[in-house]
Every structure is written in C-alpha cells, then in structure tokens.
Amino acid sequence: MFRYLASASAMALMTNGPVFAQEHDHDHEDVTLYRVFVGDHADAKVTAFDLTEPDRRWTFDTTGQSKLYAVDNGSAVVAVQSNDDAVHFFTSGISLHAHGDHADIEVTEPAAIDQSLTGPRPFHVIDHDGKVVINFDRGGYAEIIDGHELSHGELESTQLKQARAHHGYAAPIGDLWVTSVASDAPVEGDAAPSRVGLQAINADGAPAGDVATCTGIHGEAFSGAFLATGCDEGVLTVSDGSDGPIMKMLEYPDDLPTGESTGTLLGSKSMQVFLGNYGAKGLVVIDPVDEPHFRYVELPFRRVDFVLDAANARFGYVLTEDGSLHQLDLLNAEVTKSAKITEPYSMDGDWNDPRPRLAMAGDEIVMSDPNAGLVRRISSESLEEVGTVEVEGQPYNIAVAGGSGVDHGAEADEHEHEAHDHAHSHDHDSKIYQGYFDDAQIAERQLSDWAGDWQSVYPLLQDGVLDPVMEHKAENGDQSAEEYRAYYEIGYKTDIDRITIEGDAVTFYQAGKPLAAQYASDGFEVLTYAKGNRGVRFIFEKTGGDEAAPRFIQFSDHAIAPQDAGHYHLYWGDDRAALLEEVTNWPTYYPSSLDGAQIVKEMIAH
Template sequence: MLRQLACATGLILVPWSGAMAEDAARERKATTLYRVFVGDHDAPKVTAFDLGDPAKRWSFETTGQARLYGVDNGSAVVVVQSEDDRVDIIRSGISLHSHGDHSDISIAEPAAVREALTGPRPFHLIDHGGKVVINFDRGGYAEVLDAHALGEGRLEATRLAQGLAHHGYAAPIGKAWVTTVASDASVEGSAAPKRLGLRQVEADGMPVGEMQPCTGIHGEAFSGAYLATGCDEGILTVTAGKEGPEFRMLPYPADLPAGESTGTLLGSKSLQVFLGNFGAKGLLVVDPAGEPHIQHIELPFRRIDFALDPANARFGYVLTEDGTLHRIDVLDGKIAQSARVTEPYSMDGHWNDQRPRLAMAGDEVVMSDPKAGLVRRIAKDTLEEAGTVPVEGVPYNIAVVGGSGVVHEGDGHDHAGHAHSHGDPKIYAGYFEDSQIQDRPLSDYAGDWQSVYPYLQDGTLDPVWQHKAEKGPMDAAGYKAEYETGYRTDVERITIEGDVVTFYRDGKPMKGTYASDGRETLTYKKGNRGVRFIFRKMDGDADAPQFIQFSDHGIAPAKADHYHLYWGNDRAALLEEVTNWPTYYPSTLTPTQIVSEMMAH
C-alpha cells in the first residue's frame, strides 16, 4: 500500500532562475486594501475612502439615513434606507477571489448602481449561500437577490411572500426556506404585530409544517451549519436536514438575569460560534453544538456596538457607553483587554441617536465617532489608536470591504469572471450549501507537484507556525506538531498528465491511469465541511493505489493551486482519515514562495 508514514526523501525541483522570479513578481503583486463606507446620521449621503489612503474618497447621494452591508465577499455594499422605503447598491470596486493558497484581488473605482429597490420599510438583511435577502417590514414580503449579480451591478430579484407584514426576516436553509411568523395581535404598548416563531416555507412563501415557537423572535446570523435567532425563551437554532430544516431551542441558563433576551447575533465565519447581545449590559457566546451552549459575559457599562473579528475567530470587540473598547475572548467567554478609545456616549434616549459603530479591517477595529466627526483606526491587538480619518458631517453607520490578494498584471485573465463557488472565503473555510457543489475533472489537478513535508522537517516552514500562533489558540510548537502528522509522507513528488498520475518515492516512479469515482462531502468536528473528489485506478502499476482523493478547499471546477491528497486501496477507510493529509504545491515554487503562499491565509 503506497500510503505509508515514513521519513521524507530529497525533492525533485524544477530549477528556479532569477529571471523566472522576476517574471513571477511582475505577474503577481501582493496588495492589501480596505475600503470604508460611512453613512451620515443627518445628511442623505454615503462617504467612501481607502483606509490606507483616505485622500482617495467618493461621495454617494442617498434618499435618507442608511445602514450599510458588504455582500458577495465585499464586492457590493447594500444601502438600506428603512425610513425612506429604498435600497440602493454601490459596487465597492474591490473583488476578492480565493484560489486555495491565495486570493486574487481586483481593484476599481466604486460606483453606484442605477437600479434600486423600493418598498415599504426595508430592514433586516441576510447574506448567505449566494443570496441576499431583504425583509420589507410593512410589505409582508422579502426580496431575494442574487449576491454575485449585485457585485456585477445587476439586480436579479424574486419575491418571497409572508403571511403578515411584520418586522422579521426570511433565510435560506439548504434547499429550503424559513421565515418569521407574526400574529394579528399586537405587542403590548405598540401597534407592531406580535412575533411568534419561525416556520419552513416554499420559495414562494407557502407554509410547510408547523411553526417553531420563538416568542419575540429577533436577530439572526449564520455560522457553520447553523442559523441562530434570538427568542424570549433562548436561542433557536436551525440546520438543514434530509427532510428539511431541523429546529432546536437552546434555553437561557437559569442563572442569567431574568427578563432579558437576545435580539442581535453575529456569526463567526471560521468557528461554529455566535456572539449575541443580552440585555443592556451583557453578551452571550453561543455554541450550537457543544456544551455549554451559552456563556454569559457581563459588561461594566451598557453596550453601544459589537463586532466579531473575521481574521481571528477567537476575538470579538464591544464598545461600552463610557467610551471603552473591550476585546472579548470568545473561547474563554470573558473580557480579555480594555482601553478607552473615545468620549462617553450615553445609551439613554432613542436607539437611533448618534453613537459610534464598529467594523473590522484586517488588524484594525474601525469605529465611527459622530461627535468628533471622525473615523478612528484602533489596533486590535493593543487597542491603541493607529490613526484618525476626518469625515465631513456626522459619520454613523459603517461598512468595511476588502482584504489581501494578488494583483495579476498583463495575464489577460478575467478574475471577476471566476465561478462564485470558489471565490467565496466561506467556502474555503468549509461553509457552503450542497447545491453549490459540482463534479471536478482530474485536469483541475494537472501538473508537477512537490511535497511540503521536507520543508517542515528542515525548519523552512517555521515562520508559518509562528504566523498561525499569532492568530490562533496554539503556540508555534503546537502547530508544527499538528502539521508534522498532517504533512508526513514518503512521496516527494506527483505528476498528473491527462488521466495518468505518477508517484515518486526516492525518485522512483509508480503510475496509474485514473477515472472519476464521484465525490463525498464530509462534516468535520467543528461543524465545517469539505468535499473529497475521488478517482479510481483503471490500469497501471500494481503498487499504485486503487483510490486517490483530492481536497483543496474547492467545491466546483477550478484549477488547484495546491491540494491535500489521500490515497490507498480502501475507498471508505480513506474517508475516515482526517489527521494525515500529504500536501503538494507546484514544483516550480521555491521554498520561500511556498512560505509566502501559506502565510497569505
């Protein structure tokens, strides 16, 4: 059996000349760019600027005050003007497309989309599974938009009807839909309909099955396989089951303050966890799968706004009314660090009064400061101010798009035309819908590939482990030990040409002819998923493995930039292997370039 755990041997490398390095540098230039969009509290306008070069700025007229949402991996910003019955779209000018070991970034000027949505009081917005869903509270329906089309400046909408106009939401769950349910009875002291729970519906809004009780339902977010929503009784979770959505109520622990509930939830993109509000001075960490399901964090003052760090899922940030920013350790369920960042803002008064709002931009927390007329940049690790950007008017709601990627120059390749299924970082992290998966040919993995295991052994990859330790829960030694098991192999090189796969051990080739044997979707311990694309040997050397299974974080046809390969003679047994995943990068890459590619994530 070819798949053995043994010491690695020498590599066979294609010589890398200085001229080749210069050519590659010209073709691929790493760039980091974050673009900030700020809605004014009083004036009907949105201001945009590049965070690293605030002199580059743009202004967009709106009809009224706007809440801003980056969608389609930040390629578009949705401008929701609830009190003016209008939704506008701004193309952000930044598109990121993940290719496994790196992302491509395309940069252009931001531009308003001429077409707009109009309707009675648009409010809650959900961006999930390639769909952007906007609830029209006084219309009794939700508009379902194609997220990728928004990034290209097109409005492609269908309507999902609700039984009664109310302040709620609709969301896709696998191939099904759920929507909030309200009654004709009104909330005490208000004319608003009483919200009762959540129900499965068809794409046109036709009810399916019984309503799941969730009194006062409000707030929603996705993380991993779960949708979570706040109720008076607890947190209601929803997952996609074989027979449709599966519901589960997670009751609030008995020792939590009575009479409080959650109405806003944020979902992590890389951990299966939620951060939610709880009353005026609390936060909840919600683990939908593990115990304890709910941890309570009491804040020293009332909460103004909070955000999750997409780059390091362990941390969130919350601003309290005394002007202090707190870093929240989500895994430990406690405040890890605090620092004063602005003057106090009282939470007395109306919910929509002038108060700061938070967003994340790489290594910084970006905060609007309405009284000061500024956007503040705060280093997320030290909570020290890294700079300020004056913004005319009263800066209020805020959205940040962008990130790091490779700009390709002169290659004639249309990066904006990549399939959305591999351009979405959620997919790369293992969060996707079954409907997004497509079969892949062996040609996706064609080429000459080198094992990275020798680079782990000789210390070349040590900077990678240190980089991971700066953002993750383990130290560098812990990561190196994990990957020592993961990368271990005695196959130093693999070539794939047509349907022929050749394995090299100690420089000696062993080959087989392979044909597709389907794919398998695996669910991992933390709730994310992966797809194995499987090929069966049809002919070749006796020692060549009967099955090979590719995993490169992609779920649809796209040229692989690296891959993890599982091989052996037992198809089912290979699917159980999750600790050893020999990893291969193009043989044309130097060790330094491989380190750079790995650290780009």
C-alpha cells in the same frame, strides 16, 4: 468546544486574515486595501474612502439615513433606509477571488448602482449562500437579490411572500427557506404583530414544515452549519437536514440573569460560534453544538456596539457607553483588555440616536464617532488609536470592504509558468483563473495531468524551511510571520509526505510505507463560493488496490481543462460529498525533484 470551519462560504472570507501568496504568479504584487463606507446620521449621503489614503474619497446621495451592509464578500454595499422606504446599492470597487491557497484582488473606484428598491420599511439584511435577502417589514415579503450580479452592478431580485407583514427576516437553508412568523391575532392601532416563531417555506411561500416556537423572535446570524436567532425562551438554531431544516431551541440556563434575552447576534466565519447581546450590560458566547451552550460576560457599563474579529476569530470587541473599547476572548468568555477611546455616549434616549458603530478592517477596528465628526482607527492588538479620519457631518453607520490578495493587473489576461521538471506552459484566461467561466469551458481531465513523483510541503513548513516564505508574506501583508505559519499549519497539514502517480495507479507514502490503489475518473464538481466565483474539483474513484486506500481523491489546481500541474492541492477520503465541503485543509504537493530552496524560490517569486 468551537469548531473551526471548512465550508465554501468560509473560503471567500479567509481573505480578511492571512494573505495568500500566489506562488505561481511571478510579476504581480500583494495588495492589502480596506475601503470604508459611512452613512451620515442626519444627511442623506454615504461617504466612502480608502482607509490608508483617506483623501481618496467618494460621496453618494441617498434618500435618507442609511444602515450599511458589506455583502458578497465585500464586493457590494447595501444601504437600507428604513424610515424612507428605500434601499440603494453600491459596488465597493474591491473584488476578492478566493482560491484554496491564495486570493486575488481587483481594485477599481466604487460606484452607485443605477437601480434601487423601494417598499414599505426595509430592515433586516441577510447575506448567505450567494443571496442577499432584505425583509420589507410592512410589505409582508422579502426581496431576494443575486449577490454575484450585484457585485457586477446589476440588480436582479425576486420576492418571497410571507404570511403576514411583520418585523422579521427570511433566510436560505438548503433547498428551502426559513422565515419568521407573526401571530394572526388582531393588532390595535400602530402596534406591530407579535413574532411567534420560525417556519420552513418553499420558494412560493407555501409552508414546508411546522412553526417552531420562538417568542419575540429577533436577530439572526450564520456560523458554520447553523443559523441562529434570538427568542424570549433561548436561541433557536437551524441546520439543513436530509428532510429539511432541523430546528433546535437552546434554552437560557438558570445561571444567566433572569428577565433578559438575546436580540442581536453575530456569527463567526472561522469558528462555529455566535456572540449575542444579553441585557444592557451583558454578552453571551454561544456554542450551537456543545454544552455549555451559553457563557455570560458582564460588562462594566451598558453596551453601545460590538463586532467580531474576522482576521483573528478568537476575539471580539465591544464599546461601552463610558467610551471604552474592550477586547473579548471568545474561547475563555472574558474581557482581556480595555482602553478609553472616546467621550462617553449615554445609552439613554432613542435607539437611533447618533452613537459610535464598529467594523473590522484587517488588524484594525474602525469606529465612527458622530459627535467628533471622525472615523477612528484602532489597533486590534493594543487597542491604541493609530489614526483618525475626518468625515463631514455626523458619521454614524459604517461598513468596510476589502482585504488582501494578489493584484494581477492588466497583464494577467495570459501568462506562462515554467514548472521545473514539469516544463510546460499554462495559458491562463484571467476570468477562468479568477473563477468566472461557462460550464461549456470545463473539460474532463485524466490522472496523467498530475503524473509524477510529488512531495508534501508540510514537512518543510515544520522544519522551518519555509520560514523565508512566511517572512516574505509578513513583509507584504497584514499579518506576522508567526500568524502566517499558524494558518498554513492548518492548510498544509498531512501525514502523507509523498505521492506518486503513474498511469491509473496512485501510491500514498505515510512514514515511508506505501499504500497503493487504482483510480478512474468520477467526473468533476463545480463549487460556487460566497463571492459568486467558482472552482472545479476533479474527482477520481478507487477501482482496486489496498483496502485502506481512500475511496475518492479530488484535485484542485485552479485549472478547468486538461493541462499538466506544477503543484496541486489534494483532498481524499471515503465520503465524496463531505470532501467537497473541505476548504481549510488543503495538503499541497510539489515535484519531489525540487529541493527546499527551490520550492521556497518558487513560492516567493511572485
């Protein structure tokens, strides 16, 4: 069945779900903000507004009609104008900096980036691994843009050459790239070259592997360890291997309707699963690993648009041409509820006729309604309309940036934290704390930084002691207390309820039984997240002690140089590299000298 993800890219997207309370920041507030960008169907403009304060709005001129993409964790927006050979870029004004147990948010006004790209028919956009890739279908190349620089208002790009111009895409896979491949057969008139497969290439465009057959290749998405793309024969998956990309065709099973295929794919960021179209009235839920790989969902009317719920990975939503919105349960591959939202929009006519488009904003679905001149706000739980926003012209393509986090404000450049029996002060540089630092600022740390007697907070969560923390999060966030508790159930979960650290000795207590070993520094690793910010894991390797003790332990406490920890997150196991990929389970430890009430006070006093 679907796998819940633990990857660095998933980390930066967790902020679409629960708010991470910044447990050691006492003077700042939780903020939830979503900003909506809407491209007009007829006019060359993009309108942006804050969802809960729509009078705060901005208008940007473009060259033509725009397809909009929120990239780099929503910190930037790409406006692709295929029919006008132009791409414009905007900073969204909302920056989310994700950490293992919380997220920070910075809010400014959105702005147009001065630089733009021009070229023959830009189309597909891929946002992955810190890179934004735009395919220029009639140019025979893709532009690769640094996502981190884009979020800071700078456009830095390089070109990736393709063998032949065609309607396709290129995507990063490990140290290589994969690109769609077009047939070399002659093409008459205005006909486009036929797309025949996918191939690994080097950064200079030179082939790095054979062409994997994928006739009519179209549509792509990432989820977990996989890239998936639609083909006439099935769905081709790609994963990174030790010798380069591994490609596998998932053939359409006999129980799917014949004569159809998948050409649009969405990839979940929290579960390893894809949702794709399949014929005019169908969707397929695709598991890239386990069988059945395909589960078909038939809709009552033809599909207009569909979207995945980033805050609740179990669900997706699809609008059909009768004007009804349907909630889709991905786990059971079935429609669970439906509601009439707008007037009918027939799917007859051109593919680019003005029809509604969907996007997610936390626990709301936002839907453009071109004929009504509205953006509709719909509760994802009840499918009831909770509000509308008037937008001049014909609101069409739509993208949403934002999420939840702690707003440090202007006073966050330096602050101190007293950690009870670990009385000490931390001078935090705000940029370092947010994950922006130079390598020269990183310094080795010793086990003494984490010396002491530590307790897991997981038992406190299970016993209900942390319920006031969950309720506090619910009062200030966009999730219920139960949803927050479910999230931290995954994050805090561990059977190591106590750890003591003295000198080079680390003792793990499981059900009261000790397991001890000696550890020495094995350096540190810098992790780069999808947002472009970074974090440091300080790693120690076992040098002696109990055989069953883990070979490696890795500390994360948001610091990058020596200082005492007030609490920390610990990762342990025998595979050093695999531990670096784990970001959804982060056992968290506070001083054992603190009782439950003191820990609760520490967590909510932010």
